Amino acid sequence: MAFMYQVSTLQALAKGDFYGNATIEELLANGDIGLGTFEAVDGEMIVLDGICYRAKADGTVEIAAASDATPFASVTYLNKELTFDLKNIADMSGLLAKLDDVIKTHGENNIYACRLDGIFHEVYTRSEMKQHSEPYKTFAKVLETDQREFEFKNVSGSLACVYFPQYMDGLNVAGWHVHFISDDRTMGGHVFNCSLQEGKAYMGRSEGFTFLVPKTKFFQKLTLTDVSKEEIESVEKAGNK
Secondary structure, three states: OOEEEEEOOHHHHHOOOOOOOEEHHHHHOOOOEEEEEOHHHOOEEEEEOOEEEEEOOOOOEEEOOOOOEEOOEEEEOOOOOEEEEEEEEOOHHHHHHHHHHHHHHHOOOOOEEEEEEEEEEEEEEEEEOOOOOOOOOOHHHHHHHHEEEEEEEEEEEEEEEEEEOHHHEOOEOEEEEEEEEEOOOOOEEEEEEEEEEEEEEEEEEOOEEEEEOOOOHHHHOOOOOOOOHHHHHHHHHOOOO
């Protein structure tokens, strides 16, 4: 059975908990597809085929070291129970509508992971600069000053997507969270828009949810019930495209 394994909560990340809660080695022991970020929000994480990639703020991509740490990530072993082709998707909202159509058929209260391999007309992504000053700013403040945006055209690559149902809002983004990496593993990041020429999707439901509670003093002292919906959505939807 494939369980979704998550390190910490999106609420904590939104409030500036950027401290490492698990190593990449520990993370990859629990899944081969997923996404997240790195300690001090040093780039966006894409996990694909059991390899953890870091899309950095300078536009480069590297394989993360096993000893690197993550404050927040979600991974699972991809269950390819649902496969389908997609063509001529104009934008992100159109793509997510297609994915939503599938989960409406199979149950909106499940957790899903999806891999989409395709040829994209355009992909708009972001990453963030590593934070050096403590206490850390909130994630929304980081995005105001240290977000870097990228536009990739006519590129082949993969989307790593996770879906959490509405009742899990706050633990993660309710709905879809999507990261991209190119086939040549030189381009990637958090996706806030894309247009797809054609592709094939592999989607599966998780049988359960495993949650790693951070042991840091910072996390234990956080008040997480006052994180606004706008703060949560800023983590997912920031960007100007």
